Every structure is written in C-alpha cells, then in structure tokens.
Amino acid sequence: MGHVIGIDLGTTNSCVAIVENGQPTVIPNAGGYKTTPSMFAVSDDGKRLVGHLAKRQAITNCTSTVYGVKRLIGRRFDSEEVQKTAELVPYEVIRGSNDDARLQLADKTFTCPEIAAIILREMKRVAQEYVGEPVDEAVVTVPAYFNDTQRQCTKDAGKIAGLEILRIINEPTAAALAYGFGRSEEETIAIYDLGGGTFDISILSMGDGVVEVLSTNGNTFLGGEDFDRRVVDHLNAWFLDNEAIDLRGDAMAMQRLKDAAEKAKCDLSSRDVTEINLPFIATDERGPRHLNVEMTRDTLESLSHDLVSQSLKTCEACMRDAKVTPDQVDRVILVGGQTRMPFLQTAVAEFFGKRPHKGVNPDEVVAVGAALQAQALTADQKDLLLLDVTPLSLGIATFGGRFAKLIERNTTVPVRRSHIFTTTRDDQRDVKVRVLQGESDVAAENDLLGEFVLSGIKPAPKGDPEIEVAFDIDANGIVNVSARDNATGLEQSITVNAASTLSDEEIQRIIEENPPDAIALKV
Amino acid sequence: MGPRREPEDYSVVPQASADCDLERVTLTPAEAFLLSRVDGRTSWSLLRELGGMAAEEVDACLRRLAEEGIVILETPKAEEPPPRAAATAHEPAPRPAGPGRLSQRPDDPRLDPSLDIPVAAQREVLAFEAGLDRPYHEILGVAPDAGLPELRRAYFSLSKEFHPDRYFRRELGPFAERIQRVFRRIAEAFELLSDPSARKEMERSAEAAPAAGPAAPRLRGRSTPHAFSLLARIGRERRRKARQYFELGQTSIAEERWVEAAQQLRLAVACDPANPDFKEPFAEATEHANRLLSDRYIKEADASYELGEYAAAYKRYVDALHRRPFQVEANHRAARLAWRIEGDLKAAKEYAARACEVEPDVAIHRKTLGQVYAAAGLYKNAQRELEQAVKLDPRDEEAKLELKTTRRMARRTPLGGC
Numbered sequence A: 001m002g003h004v005i006g007i008d009l010g011t012t013n014s015c016v017a018i019v020e021n022g023q024p025t026v027i028p029n030a031g032g033y034k035t036t037p038s039m040f041a042v043s044d045d046g047k048r049l050v051g052h053l054a055k056r057q058a059i060t061n062c063t064s065t066v067y068g069v070k071r072l073i074g075r076r077f078d079s080e081e082v083q084k085t086a087e088l089v090p091y092e093v094i095r096g097s098n099d100d101a102r103l104q105l106a107d108k109t110f111t112c113p114e115i116a117a118i119i120l121r122e123m124k125r126v127a128q129e130y131v132g133e134p135v136d137e138a139v140v141t142v143p144a145y146f147n148d149t150q151r152q153c154t155k156d157a158g159k160i161a162g163l164e165i166l167r168i169i170n171e172p173t174a175a176a177l178a179y180g181f182g183r184s185e186e187e188t189i190a191i192y193d194l195g196g197g198t199f200d201i202s203i204l205s206m207g208d209g210v211v212e213v214l215s216t217n218g219n220t221f222l223g224g225e226d227f228d229r230r231v232v233d234h235l236n237a238w239f240l241d242n243e244a245i246d247l248r249g250d251a252m253a254m255q256r257l258k259d260a261a262e263k264a265k266c267d268l269s270s271r272d273v274t275e276i277n278l279p280f281i282a283t284d285e286r287g288p289r290h291l292n293v294e295m296t297r298d299t300l301e302s303l304s305h306d307l308v309s310q311s312l313k314t315c316e317a318c319m320r321d322a323k324v325t326p327d328q329v330d331r332v333i334l335v336g337g338q339t340r341m342p343f344l345q346t347a348v349a350e351f352f353g354k355r356p357h358k359g360v361n362p363d364e365v366v367a368v369g370a371a372l373q374a375q376a377l378t379a380d381q382k383d384l385l386l387l388d389v390t391p392l393s394l395g396i397a398t399f400g401g402r403f404a405k406l407i408e409r410n411t412t413v414p415v416r417r418s419h420i421f422t423t424t425r426d427d428q429r430d431v432k433v434r435v436l437q438g439e440s441d442v443a444a445e446n447d448l449l450g451e452f453v454l455s456g457i458k459p460a461p462k463g464d465p466e467i468e469v470a471f472d473i474d475a476n477g478i479v480n481v482s483a484r485d486n487a488t489g490l491e492q493s494i495t496v497n498a499a500s501t502l503s504d505e506e507i508q509r510i511i512e513e514n515p516p517d518a519i520a521l522k523v
Numbered sequence B: 001m002g003p004r005r006e007p008e009d010y011s012v013v014p015q016a017s018a019d020c021d022l023e024r025v026t027l028t029p030a031e032a033f034l035l036s037r038v039d040g041r042t043s044w045s046l047l048r049e050l051g052g053m054a055a056e057e058v059d060a061c062l063r064r065l066a067e068e069g070i071v072i073l074e075t076p077k078a079e080e081p082p083p084r085a086a087a088t089a090h091e092p093a094p095r096p097a098g099p100g101r102l103s104q105r106p107d108d109p110r111l112d113p114s115l116d117i118p119v120a121a122q123r124e125v126l127a128f129e130a131g132l133d134r135p136y137h138e139i140l141g142v143a144p145d146a147g148l149p150e151l152r153r154a155y156f157s158l159s160k161e162f163h164p165d166r167y168f169r170r171e172l173g174p175f176a177e178r179i180q181r182v183f184r185r186i187a188e189a190f191e192l193l194s195d196p197s198a199r200k201e202m203e204r205s206a207e208a209a210p211a212a213g214p215a216a217p218r219l220r221g222r223s224t225p226h227a228f229s230l231l232a233r234i235g236r237e238r239r240r241k242a243r244q245y246f247e248l249g250q251t252s253i254a255e256e257r258w259v260e261a262a263q264q265l266r267l268a269v270a271c272d273p274a275n276p277d278f279k280e281p282f283a284e285a286t287e288h289a290n291r292l293l294s295d296r297y298i299k300e301a302d303a304s305y306e307l308g309e310y311a312a313a314y315k316r317y318v319d320a321l322h323r324r325p326f327q328v329e330a331n332h333r334a335a336r337l338a339w340r341i342e343g344d345l346k347a348a349k350e351y352a353a354r355a356c357e358v359e360p361d362v363a364i365h366r367k368t369l370g371q372v373y374a375a376a377g378l379y380k381n382a383q384r385e386l387e388q389a390v391k392l393d394p395r396d397e398e399a400k401l402e403l404k405t406t407r408r409m410a411r412r413t414p415l416g417g418c
Helices: A052-056 A080-088 A112-131 A148-160 A171-180 A224-243 A251-270 A297-322 A342-352 A365-378 A504-513 B029-037 B044-049 B055-067 B119-130 B136-140 B148-162 B175-193 B196-208 B230-254 B258-271 B276-307 B310-323 B328-342 B345-358 B363-375 B379-392 B397-410
Strands: A003-008 A013-020 A023-026 A040-042 A048-050 A092-095 A101-105 A108-111 A135-142 A164-170 A187-194 A199-207 A210-219 A273-284 A287-296 A331-335 A385-387 A394-398 A402-407 A415-421 A430-437 A447-455 A467-473 A479-485 A491-496
Touching (some): A003 A112, A003 A171, A003 A365, A013 A365, A023 A365, A040 A112, A080 A092, A101 A112, A108 A112, A112 A504, A135 A171, A135 A365, A148 A447, A148 A504, A164 A171, A164 A365, A171 A187, A171 A199, A171 A210, A171 A331, A187 A297, A187 A342, A199 A297, A199 B148, A210 A297, A210 B148, A224 A251, A224 A273, A224 A287, A224 A297, A251 A287, A297 A342, A331 A342, A331 A365, A365 A385, A394 A467, A402 A467, A415 B175, A447 A479, A447 A491, B029 B055, B044 B055, B119 B148, B119 B175, B136 B148, B136 B175, B148 B175, B230 B258, B230 B276, B258 B276, B276 B310, B310 B328, B328 B345, B328 B363, B345 B363, B363 B379, B363 B397, B379 B397
Parallel strands (some): A003 A135, A135 A164, A187 A331, A210 A385
Antiparallel strands (some): A003 A013, A040 A048, A092 A101, A101 A108, A187 A199, A273 A287, A394 A402, A394 A430, A415 A467, A430 A447, A467 A479, A479 A491
8 A cells, every 4th residue: 555645725824744653754845944835836948836935036026926725625716705805916816617716826727626736746746755755645634614615626636747646634623633743641622723814623532542522613714814914914014103104005015024024023922022024025115114113022923913803712712512611621722823922821721721732842742643544544553533523414394494503513422313394394305405505594505515305205284294314423524314204205306516616627728737747746 | 933953052142133124024923022122232131031921832833933034043253243333331222133143144235346335335335324313322432321421422433434534536336325324323322322311301302202213123015114213202202292382471471470481481482383373472472582581771871871880881782782673772872882882893883773774864874884994994884874963953063063974084095904
C-alpha cells in the first residue's frame, strides 16, 4: 500500500503531514517552511505560481493573485459570504455557470475547486519529494461548519489534484486527534481554533485511544485576518491624521500596510511595543511621505478585544450543545496562528478557568491529526478511533413548509433514525419526500439535498396512513433516505449525493486541461 | 421428552441461546414463561423455587428448551471468562452467546473465511448482533445505574471493537451491514443512557410495561427485532405528553393568557413535531405572546434610552425585535445603538436595512443605513443609500456632507485588498 498523507487545507496557509514508523511528521516544503501559503497567481508572462512564490509577488500582481479561496468554495455567487468576500479581495470574483463563484485571473476563468486542487497538488508534491514515492491518498480537513456542498467541492478538488480523499474530517477534530495521540487519560477537552479566516470551537471527550466529538460550533467571519484589518484601519487613520493622505485608494500601499500589520501583530505576541516603518508609502506635493509609528500591545488589544469576546460567545453556545460547563473541561487546546496573541490566551484562560495547553504547535496540529486519521483508517494496527458526528441536522420538509429534523447535528455516525409521517389529504396516493440539511425550522431556509416520491399509498382518511421515513448515514458520511408505507410495505429510497458546483464532465474537462505536469510548479 | 438423565446438576445457570429461531418452534405457555425467567443469572435450582410452577415441571420445560437449542444447560468452563469485557467494575451482564455456544459451531453457515475479517471477529459480531434487543445497559455491559464515566468507558471499548472504521475499505460481505447495525445500536445505547432525561423516560415507561422491563429476557423471533423497542415507547410517551401540553395550551388560549399558552404549545410541538393539529394554535398564541412581550420590551427600552442607558436600551430593543422583527422605530434605534454603542456593524446593517424595508421613504432611515455601510467600508452601498436620503430630505446638511465623502471613497479600490 502506498503512503497516505494528512492535509490541512487552510484559508491562508496549508500544511501536510505523514505518519512514519508510528510517529507523525510535518513535512517541510523545498524552502524549509512547514506551512505553505494557500495562494495561487498567474504572472504577467502567463506563468503559474503557487505558495511562497505567489505570495512574494502579490504586491506587484494583486489582481491575478488568489488567496482565501476557501471562503468561496462550494458557495453560491449570490450568497452573503461570497458578496462580502468579493468586496474585500483585489481579484475578480464572477458568477459561474452553476451560479457558483469563480475567479477571473488575466484571461482565464478558474473554478474554486480548481484553485483548491492546485494547492492540494502542491502539498502532494511536497510529500512526494519527501518520501521519494508517489502519494495518491489523503485525509483532508475542513472547518466544522462546512456543509455537504462545500465538503463535496473539497473532494472534487482532490480528484482534480489526483488525490483520493479517504475521508474529510473537521479541523478541530483533527487537532484533538493530534493531542490525543499517545495519551490514554480520560479527558474532556476544548479545541479553540482561530485560524486566518475562520473560528471553530469543538468539545471532545477522549480516553483509551478513542476520540468522541461532543459538539462543534464556529463563525465563518472571524479570523486572524480580521485582526489584521483592524490594524490596517488604525494605521491608515493615523497616516490620514498626520499626513492628510488616505491610503485606502492605493492598492500597493494597502498591500504594504497589510503585510506590516500582520508582522506587527505577530511581533506584539512576544513584545510590548513594535515599530512600523514603511518608507516612501505615498507621495504628494511635499515629496515622498513615510509611515513610521510605534504600536503597543495595549493598542492592538483595544483595537481587537471585541473579536475575542465574539469568539467566546460562540464557545458558550458550543458548551451548551455539549451539555458541559467550563469547569468540566479538563484541557483547553489552542489551534491557529492567531491564538499566539497573549491577550487572547488570557481571555480564553479566564473563560475556561484554566491555562490553555501549550504542548501543540498551533500551525501544524491540524495536519498532524489528519495524518493520524489517515493512518488509523489504512493501517492494520488500530490504536486510534475517531467517533465523528454529523455537522448539520438532516430531515425532511413537512406540510406547511416546516423542517422536521430526523438526525440532529452533532449525532455520532454511523446512525439510523426513523419517524412516522402521514398524509394531509383524504385518499392521498403519493407523498413527496424532500431531504434537507440545515438548522432552520423553515424548510426553505435549509439546503435541499435531494427528493423523491413515494406513490401507491393505500387510500385512507388523512392522518391514517403510517409512512416511515428512515435516514441512514454511514461512517463515510453518505446519506441514504427511505420511505415506506407500513400498510402496503411499498418502499422508495435514494442515496443523497451532495450537490457539487461542478458536474462530473466539468471535473473531467479540468483534469484533461491541466495534466499533472502542467500544474507541477517549481519553488 | 428423552430418558431421564441422572443426576441433574441444579447449580447450572441456564443461558438463553443467542441465535435459535423462535419462530421455528412452538412453545407451551409454561415453557414460554420459564424461558422468560432465564436471564443468565438465575440458577436452575432457583428457577425450581420460583412461584407458579412445580419443580418437576420446571425440570421438564428446561430439558425441552435445551433440546430445542433455545436454552443452554452446560456449566461454563472455568478458563472461559464471562464474554463481555467492556465493564469490569461490576458483575457484567452476560452476552447472549459466549464461547462454545450455538453461533460458534464451526458449521455456522454465516461464517465466511474468505472475507477480509477474521473468523473470530465474525463470531464476535454475530454473537453481539444476536443480543441487540437487550436493554441498553446490557448492550453496553454496565449496571443499570452506571454513571457517565463508566458508560463512556464501555462505549469507547465497544466502539474500538465494532466501529466500521476498524474495517475501513475491507471486503466484509454481509458483515459490513452487520457491523453498522451493531455500532448504531451501541451508539444509541450510549446516547440514551448518557442523557438524564431520556433515561428517566425509559425508566418510567419500563415501570408502565413491566413485561419488557430491563431484567426480562426477550421472547421474540428475529422477524420483529424491535417490537418492544424502547424508542417506540418513548415516542408514544412523548405524543401523550404533547397532547397534555396541547390541552393546557388550549385552556390558556381560551383565557387569553397568551405568553403561557405559547410556552405550553411550544412544548407540545417539541414533543410531537409532526402533529399538524398543533401548528395553527401554536402560531396564533406565539403571535399574541410576541406582540405583548415586544410591546413591553420596547417600553422598557424607550425608558432606558431616555435615561441615557444605551447599552441596556439596545439589549431590550434586540429582545423586542427578536419577538417582532418589523417595527420601524425600534429597528432604527437598534441600528444606531448597534453602530454607535456596540460597534456591531453587521447587526446595525440588518436593523437599518429592515427599517428601510418596512418604510422605504423615510430619509433618516436611509441616512442611518448609509452611515452604517460607510462605517463598514462598503462605500458603494453607502453612496446609494445616502443619495436616497438626500433626495428624500434635501435640507439634511449632515447627510449631504456624508454623501460627498462617501462618493470620494466609493471611487477607490475597496479596503482590505491589496
């Protein structure tokens, strides 16, 4: 059997790990970095760049450099998230043929799974160079709140990249697997994951090599980038006050501000004060202007403390779902680069009443967990087991446009649940079963996964027939729905395939247009 | 009945066999009664002392049951430990079939050495599957009153053995479905036993129907595996409760105690979401209750606002709007407070937009929405709203000034990009 790897496909950075001789290892790229920017660019002369190379030229080529594609993947172009992201990024987001969001770089249109595939292929390449053999199977992580469409698009990206994705697991769950590796204590742990673009919180219970997810929650619009943006706004306001120049219209200056803000934020994790020095950032009739200012940790905290409180509100909701109080949490684990911020660590410590665990590397732990799960699935020796849950509730649309949940979110899979439904008209001969995913009580506000009709129901007064609808989710997350008329034994069922934004033909076309060597990129 | 065997060893503990087919045989009522007492813990001698049957009759019935392969009368060999190892802290509930039992006959046609799962593991799966109808605590192998840590330990230990991931991508034939079935039942047992309210309901319904109580073994063929399923009983119990709440709610409606009615009907709907009768009264009571509560909250909010207690006012406006979202003034005030006091631009935008949605031609609402957009850096949207505001009220100098700045900003590349 070949090698299997774990990939953390991040909003801002990606990371790949592998288990060798029972020990997980994070694989550095050719530049020696253990994480690779999730960035892709088409240069002026048509060359394709990925990772650090793409990031390095981002300032001079911003409209053809893509980052944060994870915010767009598997979403409709009209969705609030896509519209908001489109306003914030310099590259062009356009409507795709399936109403999905696509990217226009120079003269070529890219789908989101295509861009994700380019990043995945880069991570695969990094791994192949390390092991010296082909790698074609992986476990890939996604944020806990990703719905079926987003997960399916991530799988499609794997297919385009020539990787078979054995399993998609949630990022916080992966972090928990990494923490639980080699531990046998019974513990309840909280994974607080504040990455570049998103916030996830999960409560898990572990012991004896088994990891059980109790609940997960998250916020799509809270991440390290929001902290950066606060600093950028602050610096711009300062410059406007002192130099009377608003930098917001100047794309190059804004990119420099953004880089400087990120660096200042990181500096302030270990120091009380840092200097931001951007010479020649603008010019006016007085000649060249420079931005040179000191920033203190206090300033950063006052700019961003509300972002931290927002995350703690989500934590509260998650604890409620898990029926766990903060003092019942034995261990708090911080994941994601943003959690290096001392103020955040203090706030989290106060919330849970204990110091966060320091033993894991917040940038690498998710990839390590993915590699451990890949190993646990494929190896003969099973010493780690993940009891995963379904992230969103599943059910059917009922009379009056309501949503009847049959499987609540956070239910352990595999699972089977059934419920008796009935007719709403006398002598009704058939019922339509519309399978939905989501949390709203209103059917129309949830995602439609599929539908079918059960016909031939025995004529009877309304309310009399017993129609048993059963939901089945297997360990791979594949959903099967059946409806059975208990009077006649007639049954009808479907296997729900999450809607992808790409058809099989499109995926095939993309694979053909981009043979492996065309995407393989030199660092 | 065969020739009399001598001497009988009454210390033997009869066990119900795991996979005999009860549909195949016809039992007398006496035999069935006795079988219902065979629980893997009561010895033959104790069974003879049971009330209601003569000792000789007990002996005869047991022998017949043993001949049919329904009950096993062998003394377990000393070197074979009780089969279930999940819980060790107390006397484990026996698995229906342990080593040396029927399912382990080498000629069990269901065993298939060609599959990618060891025959020993196949036996384990078959044995466990045969006992899936046992009470939940017996499935987990714990005492009926086991606490959460003990339940979880048992659950984890069984999961390691029966979770489908253990056999990821292996060729399992019919065992794939069997393992799924076994694990689902284990997970269900843990989920219900670890949920105090579900547990209480199970105990209550067990009292109401003692025949299926936790200690009683099952008298049932394979064709109706879940005839006594606790889930079904919980379902009935819930529907009964739903009906009670519903009736309370109807009384409250009649007496126009709307808030109470809404609460009671919400419980009714929660207990039985599929019942169409509940929908309309619930909607009606909720509507009335929301109106009452919302009015009260707005009064409180206005009072706080006048006193300058803006944070408290904001909270109350939010509560009021949660009850009834389309109140123009409250939305407008909430929008300004969300923006100015809370710094929550997302909420501010929502409230301001809603005020405009309900009354599109009020200048001040447009202005607020425009200002919120501008604060969020969404200048194109801001410009659109402020233009409306100025059109509706050309004398508003503040709006004009704001529009000018916004127009300038809207022409530039949006913030946050490169």
